[in-house]
Amino acid sequence: MKVSGKKDLQILKEKGLASLFPDKTRIMVGMATCCISKGADKVMTGIKEEVKKRGFKANVVPVGCTGLCYKEPTVEVIQPGKPKITYGDITPERVPQLIEAVGKGGVKKEWALYQTEREDLLLDGGYHAYCSKGAAKELKALPKHSEIPFLKKQRKIILRNSGLINPENIEEYAARGGYSSLLKAVTQMKPQELIDEVTKAGLRGRSGGGFPAGIKWLSCSRAEGKVKYIICNISEGDPGIGMHKSLVESDPHSILEGMIIAAYAIGAKEGYIYISSGYSLGLQRMEKAVKDARTCGFLGKNILKSGFDFTVRVKEGGGAYVCGEETALIKAIEGDWGEPRQRPPFPAVSGLWGKPTVINNVETLANVPLIVSKGAKWYSSIGSDKSKGTKVFSLIGEVNRAGLIEVPLGITLKEIIYDIGGGIPKGKSFKAVQMGGTAGGCIPKSLSNLSVDYETLAQAGSAMSSGGLIIMDEKTCMVDVVKYFLSFLEGESCGKCTPCRVGVRRMREVLTDISKGKGKKEDLELLEKMAKLIKEGALCNLGKTAPNPFLSTLRYFRDEYLAHIQRKKCPAGVCTS
Amino acid sequence: MESLNRSVIDGILKKHGNDAGLLISILRDVQGECGYLPREALEYVSQKLNVPLSKIFCIATFYSSFSLEPRGKNMVSVCSGTACHVRHGDDIANKLTRELKLSADKRTSPDRAFTLEKVRCMGCCSVAPAVRVNEDTYGQVTQDAINGILKKYRKT
Amino acid sequence: MTVRPMVTLRINGKEVKVPKGTTVLEAARKLDISIPTLCYHEALTPYGGCRLCVVEVTRDGASSIASSCSYEVAEGLEVKTETDTVLEIRKFVVELLLAEAPEAKVLKDLAQELGIKPSKRFKPRNELCIACGQCIRACKEIVGVSAIDFAKRGYEKIAASPFFERSPDCIGCGTCYNICPTGAITLKDIAEGEKAVLPDGSEITGPARIIDNWKVGLEMKRCKQCGEPFAPQFQLEYFSKKVNLPEDFFEVCVECRVL
Numbered sequence: 001m002k003v004s005g006k007k008d009l010q011i012l013k014e015k016g017l018a019s020l021f022p023d024k025t026r027i028m029v030g031m032a033t034c035c036i037s038k039g040a041d042k043v044m045t046g047i048k049e050e051v052k053k054r055g056f057k058a059n060v061v062p063v064g065c066t067g068l069c070y071k072e073p074t075v076e077v078i079q080p081g082k083p084k085i086t087y088g089d090i091t092p093e094r095v096p097q098l099i100e101a102v103g104k105g106g107v108k109k110e111w112a113l114y115q116t117e118r119e120d121l122l123l124d125g126g127y128h129a130y131c132s133k134g135a136a137k138e139l140k141a142l143p144k145h146s147e148i149p150f151l152k153k154q155r156k157i158i159l160r161n162s163g164l165i166n167p168e169n170i171e172e173y174a175a176r177g178g179y180s181s182l183l184k185a186v187t188q189m190k191p192q193e194l195i196d197e198v199t200k201a202g203l204r205g206r207s208g209g210g211f212p213a214g215i216k217w218l219s220c221s222r223a224e225g226k227v228k229y230i231i232c233n234i235s236e237g238d239p240g241i242g243m244h245k246s247l248v249e250s251d252p253h254s255i256l257e258g259m260i261i262a263a264y265a266i267g268a269k270e271g272y273i274y275i276s277s278g279y280s281l282g283l284q285r286m287e288k289a290v291k292d293a294r295t296c297g298f299l300g301k302n303i304l305k306s307g308f309d310f311t312v313r314v315k316e317g318g319g320a321y322v323c324g325e326e327t328a329l330i331k332a333i334e335g336d337w338g339e340p341r342q343r344p345p346f347p348a349v350s351g352l353w354g355k356p357t358v359i360n361n362v363e364t365l366a367n368v369p370l371i372v373s374k375g376a377k378w379y380s381s382i383g384s385d386k387s388k389g390t391k392v393f394s395l396i397g398e399v400n401r402a403g404l405i406e407v408p409l410g411i412t413l414k415e416i417i418y419d420i421g422g423g424i425p426k427g428k429s430f431k432a433v434q435m436g437g438t439a440g441g442c443i444p445k446s447l448s449n450l451s452v453d454y455e456t457l458a459q460a461g462s463a464m465s466s467g468g469l470i471i472m473d474e475k476t477c478m479v480d481v482v483k484y485f486l487s488f489l490e491g492e493s494c495g496k497c498t499p500c501r502v503g504v505r506r507m508r509e510v511l512t513d514i515s516k517g518k519g520k521k522e523d524l525e526l527l528e529k530m531a532k533l534i535k536e537g538a539l540c541n542l543g544k545t546a547p548n549p550f551l552s553t554l555r556y557f558r559d560e561y562l563a564h565i566q567r568k569k570c571p572a573g574v575c576t577s
Numbered sequence: 578m579e580s581l582n583r584s585v586i587d588g589i590l591k592k593h594g595n596d597a598g599l600l601i602s603i604l605r606d607v608q609g610e611c612g613y614l615p616r617e618a619l620e621y622v623s624q625k626l627n628v629p630l631s632k633i634f635c636i637a638t639f640y641s642s643f644s645l646e647p648r649g650k651n652m653v654s655v656c657s658g659t660a661c662h663v664r665h666g667d668d669i670a671n672k673l674t675r676e677l678k679l680s681a682d683k684r685t686s687p688d689r690a691f692t693l694e695k696v697r698c699m700g701c702c703s704v705a706p707a708v709r710v711n712e713d714t715y716g717q718v719t720q721d722a723i724n725g726i727l728k729k730y731r732k733t
Numbered sequence: 734m735t736v737r738p739m740v741t742l743r744i745n746g747k748e749v750k751v752p753k754g755t756t757v758l759e760a761a762r763k764l765d766i767s768i769p770t771l772c773y774h775e776a777l778t779p780y781g782g783c784r785l786c787v788v789e790v791t792r793d794g795a796s797s798i799a800s801s802c803s804y805e806v807a808e809g810l811e812v813k814t815e816t817d818t819v820l821e822i823r824k825f826v827v828e829l830l831l832a833e834a835p836e837a838k839v840l841k842d843l844a845q846e847l848g849i850k851p852s853k854r855f856k857p858r859n860e861l862c863i864a865c866g867q868c869i870r871a872c873k874e875i876v877g878v879s880a881i882d883f884a885k886r887g888y889e890k891i892a893a894s895p896f897f898e899r900s901p902d903c904i905g906c907g908t909c910y911n912i913c914p915t916g917a918i919t920l921k922d923i924a925e926g927e928k929a930v931l932p933d934g935s936e937i938t939g940p941a942r943i944i945d946n947w948k949v950g951l952e953m954k955r956c957k958q959c960g961e962p963f964a965p966q967f968q969l970e971y972f973s974k975k976v977n978l979p980e981d982f983f984e985v986c987v988e989c990r991v992l
Contacts, residue, residue, distance in 0.1 A: 037714035318640025495890030629879035
């Protein structure tokens with residue numbers, strides 16, 4: 001349906017609410033890529049068959065990532081008048097028994113993780129009560145949503161809809177306040193007001209150095225020229241990190257809405273959503289979101305009768321990590337190889353086809369509807385002094401509860417690893433956490449009291465980057481990890497500048513020698529010198545940050561390097577000569 | 578090149594408005610049709626779009642999703658992301674290389690049944706190590722499970 | 734003709750006024766300040782890849798390292814062309830490239846100039862192409878043929894003909910061969926009657942021009958007047974298609990036409 005204003009949006013919202021909270025059973029199956037890799041698609045098919053077989057009325061719906069990856073496949077059941085029950089480890093084999101219990105109006109206690117009495121709708125301040133207060137007491141033994149250690153310290157505002165809505169249903173998105181921020185922005189606010197609000201909120205770019213988004217927008221909006229562009233950067237690419245992928249697969253509209261608002265703020269009429277290759281489910285869901293948004297009139301001409309026109313094109317990359325870098329990304333969209341260039345000029349002034357362009361990371365944009373609806377004051381009350389808001393992380397590796405989490409910035413690593421993550425599995429000891437992917441660094445156990453924000457991480461030799469948190473145990477060799485990262489970067493270097501093209505390759509060669517017990521005693525000094533000169537001499541951030549993992553592991557695990565070089569031994573038992 | 582193929586490529590070019598700026602999308606569609614980027618197809622695209630062949634080759638060899646070699650019937654992607662690496666994803670890749678009789682240069686099995694590629698991250702970090710065959714993703718793959726997985730696709 | 738506004742900046746403490754759009758490298762040359770370069774050529778658009786021409790620029794109080802060949806001047810810019818960091822980076826670049834192409838004269842000369850010796854730690858690669866892109870840019874911007882471009886990425890990045898096979902568009906002008914700073918391109922003219930076998934197995938008889946890198950062998954046209962081979966036949970066919978001149982215009986060599 002076409003949405004022209006408040007009334008229409010309300011109708012869309014109500015359709016969505018009826019879908020989200022129907023007066024029959026609603027069964028939701030987590031269907032993001034990693035859920036599917038654990039058999040969620042078979043679970044979904046199985047549930048549909050069982051429901052049909054038993055002949056009871058139920059909507060079986062795919063939802064995005066619930067974040068409880070350690071318990072996937074997850075299934076949630078809403079039965080009218082009863083608390084929502086979240087189930088975990090529902091393999092295809094367990095489906096018949098689960099549906100038998102659900103069909104009888106009951107709960108399969110053995111596999112139930114927790115119950116939820118009410119769902120906050122967040123954006124418009126409302127909530128939906130699944131059941132009457134106190135109904136949860138019937139299932140006394142089953143913990144409440146607010147009591148789950150994995151969830152207690154999280155704050156899901158970017159992931160507000162992930163795992164709750166069908167990502168391909170725009171009505172369900174609207175039900176939870178979706179597109180109300182866009183309505184407010186284009187009908188009640190002027191572009192400059194929006195820029196001011198985002199600046200006041202303290203929103204920092206979520207893909208690297210954390211550059212203030214408001215300043216970037218201001219710079220672009222003030223730049224000369226009528227034609228401006230906005231690009232949503234979804235080219236995560238860091239090996240082993242899937243937050244952005246999860247976000248796109250779970251709530252593509254939140255990204256799109258943020259992007260449309262940003263376009264309005266800077267005066268862009270055209271935008272590009274760049275998704276790196278290999279994200280087929282995310283691409284599919286984003287394309288559907290764009291199509292539906294167009295149908296509803298959130299994209300196109302005279303959006304919500306505001307006079308603002310904006311169209312978006314989804315572009316799939318060809319497969320190059322360097323295209324995550326702004327200037328290389330521009331080249332890729334222009335149809336060329338991902339060639340970075342020197343800055344200035346900055347893309348905000350001269351970007352896509354020489355026009356002022358704002359390039360925002362997907363997570364940055366997902367924050368925008370929140371800031372518009374809830375205000376800068378609310379947003380800046382979350383997080384730490386200089387790092388406002390929350391951050392989505394992929395908590396993976398040697399941790400009991402691996403998953404997609406969202407925490408307020410300023411939380412300590414200890415809290416993430418132990419309170420949320422449940423600590424290290426039995427028999428293993430915590431060694432370090434790798435943060436910031438290939439541009440970041442390792443933080444050793446001794447620094448686990450560190451708070452997670454841009455400045456503290458940088459000081460410790462790591463980085464926020466796109467948000468990977470890889471927990472490593474004593475069986476991880478830091479020399480091997482660095483060799484792995486350098487090999488990755490070596491393969492992804494675009495090849496334009498000498499320090500990266502040749503320097504990273506030669507660094508990796510020396511690291512390989514060290515890992516094979518062929519290191520020479522001057523190697524550490526050589527590597528340190530190379531690291532410094534690559535950082536200073538490389539053209540773009542791929543090269544400039546390439547030495548970071550080496551520098552951080554050298555800082556905290558120098559002994560390991562020395563063991564490899566002097567004693568030809570790998571303490572973790574990983575490297576073989 | 579057969580005239581049938583040419584008209585397919587004409588269709589792809591038309592879909593993208595014969596816009597050289599959409600070269601990457603065009604090459605992706607050509608690869609989708611042909612399974613890889615045949616030389617003749619690239620020569621034809623160069624001619625029709627008036628883009629130098631050298632530029633097309635530059636782009637085809639820059640981006641990792643493009644293949645200039647014919648691929649096997651089934652595409653096996655091993656995740657070489659960090660979590661998978663730490664969980665010994667390399668061993669999985671090595672086992673697959675051995676089973677499929679591949680080498681550093683030969684990425685397609687002699688019987689043309691499988692092509693192996695290492696991908697950077699499939700987003701399945703919590704179920705590392707992960708392997709994808711065509712559209713199917715397998716998590717927590719062990720070396721022992723590999724033959725079973727391959728067998729499934731040999732049958733079809 | 735629009736007159737560009739003038740910009741005042743300082744390089745190594747010396748003030749210079751240049752039109753907006755001038756690069757720091759060009760401005761430095763106006764002051765006779767020499768900055769070494771490898772991928773730069775006055776006749777081509779700057780690439781900014783080799784990172785040899787780096788300088789320290791300070792703008793609005795913030796300093797950074799930049800390739801001077803591709804950094805546009807700004808009012809009040811402060812440039813230092815020989816800080817310790819700048820020199821360290823230049824030495825690093827040459828050291829790395831020397832391990833790539835130890836026999837390249839330009840690199841040996843630079844090494845001597847900067848006072849560095851070849852690294853003992855890096856095994857020499859012996860690949861003369863240092864991916865500076867001058868040949869590619871020249872073929873595109875000056876000759877307008879784009880017979881070659883970069884292939885691959887990262888360490889393997891190299892100037893190449895399509896499919897690493899015979900370039901179908903090369904007109905054998907030799908601009909790439911003349912412009913290459915390391916001598917990575919081999920061009921040979923074989924005499925009348927001399928035979929050569931090209932990489933694709935085909936045989937070619939002189940007078941002909943052979944460019945190994947692009948697997949090209951082009952028969953030369955002999956001047957109708959003096960009888961000397963003066964240009965590849967294919968090149969002349971290309972020109973006659975491009976410019977609207979009668980066919981017989983290209984029968985005679987430049988000297989004979991002029992004289």
